[in-house]
Amino acid sequence: MQTKYNTVKQAIKSQILAGAYEPNQKISSENELMKEFSVSRHTVRVAIGELVNEGWLYREQGSGTFCTDRSIQESRNQQSKKSIAIITTYISDYIFPSIIRGAESYLSENGYQVNLYSTNNDIENEKRILESILSQQTDGVIIEPTKSAFTNPNINYYFNLERTNIPYIMINAFYDELEPICLIMDDEKGGFIQTEHLIKHGHKNIVGFFKTDDIQGIKRMKGYIKAHRKYQIPINPKNIISYYSEEKRTKPKDELEILLSAQTDVPTGLVCYNDELALLLLDVLRDKNLKVPNDISIVGYDDSFLAEASEVKLTTVKHPKNKMGEAAAELIVDLVQKNNQNNKDNKEYETIIYDPELVIRKSTKKISDDET
Structure with a gap:
């Protein structure tokens, strides 16, 4: 105590x-x-x-x-500082190690020590990490926002980073109110091409699963809706399943079981927030003795190692991973060097948006009109 x-x-x-x-x-x-x-x-x-x-x-x-005035103290130690903090929602699983490896490789080659932090997508953890970074001598920060779909209660800490002249950039998502430099995917387009792929394969009863405490999920849901509108396919409200990070291992599975137990309107296609979720839903389909893609098609997102690790190779949307991590590292180093040299040039740093690409494998198939 x-x-x-x-x-x-x-x-x-x-x-x-x-x-x-x-x-x-x-x-x-x-x-x-x-x-x-x-x-x-x-x-x-x-x-x-x-x-x-x-x-x-x-x-x-x-x-x-x-x-x-800690900025005076820090400037005295400027020569000994060469440290970049990387904050992600998760560190050790899914696509995050690949993103971190891309960043670490470039930063270490340029003489920077890398300090890794994980928020576990928890706002209080983010607050503690930001306090720790502001307490230390850090040159710059690469941040994956926590619960980016919501207004951030830690915004003052970001203002303090700006006030103390510590550059930061965001990856995968961003806090809209801060308008930061960021590296993101076009997630709306990603959700669109996931859904469009199934629609073009004859599917009309498509369930979408979206994690909505992160802005990526909101954007992917928007893409899902746009694809239905473009092809004039009505959306059953029951077919949009939203969930928060804390529910990711339970709610989507429970909701899918309910939909599959119905006597009518059984879905023929699933659009998943990511590959991790797709594998969890494959367990439900297996328990129901449903075959992928013969009975139901499924599309993932991120093209993670999981996409090829399951018994069914997933059709999925490609995420830049290593490429994003390396580009983030290059950008933060450029900002730090400009900062340290008191460079007053008017160079504009723009957000980098990666175009999504569908990787087609074995988890989807065309269906005939009498199957819909």
């Missing part, structure tokens, strides 16, 4: 990192802090004392306690 003074200390530190106090701004008085945290004056003084000793605050006799 955390001591009272440490609770006060960490809260003040978090306020500094979130930009609540600007450099050289006076912080709350001892009396105000005592009231805010319901602690004694001694507890407040111990917390403040440690923050002063660690360089977060400084005292002026007769005036109060102030927030240190």
Whole structure:
């Protein structure tokens, strides 16, 4: 259990990192802090004392306690800094190792130490990681946003990155309110070509599964809807299955079982948020004694190693993976070098959007009119 003074200390530190106090701004008085945290004056003084000793605050006799300008401290150590932080939603599974390898390879060749972080797509984890990065000497940050479909409660930490002149870019998704430089796929088009492929194969009863706490899922759902509209195929509302990250191993499977148990309108095609989900749904189809693609067709997304690891080789949308990671590394290094050289040129850095490509394998087939 955390001591009272440490609770006060960490809260003040978090306020500094979130930009609540600007450099050289006076912080709350001892009396105000005592009231805010319901602690004694001694507890407040111990917390403040440690923050002063660690360089977060400084005292002026007769005036109060102030927030240190850490950018001055960091500039003194600029020559020894050569560190890039990479934050992803996940690190060790699915397509993320490939993205990270692409970035790490380029960064290490250019003399940068790489610090890896995983949020597990959790906002509180993202907050702790951003605080850690802002507390250290970091040259730049490559970030995969957490729950990017929602307004980000950690936005002040990104403002503080900007305020302390630490460049950052985003991959796979972005926080729209920040308008950052990012590297993303055209996910709307990706969802469209997934669905169009099935429609052109004669499918009309197509179920789409979309993870909607990330912007990628929202865009892919939009593509799914656009494909139906283009080919004038009505959408059954029951055929759009949305779920959050915490539900990814349960809700899609449960919803598919319900749809497959119906006496009528049994789907003939499935559009999946990613290959990982496609493999989970293959388990449901196997339990129902349904064959892919003879009984039902399925399309994945990302062209991960899973697409060829299953008994049925998945038709899927290709993700740039290594290429995206390397391009992100090149971009962040360019931004860091421009920053370190105080380069004031007006070079514009634009978002990179990768065009999706369908990789056709064995998980889809054409069906005749009497099968629909």
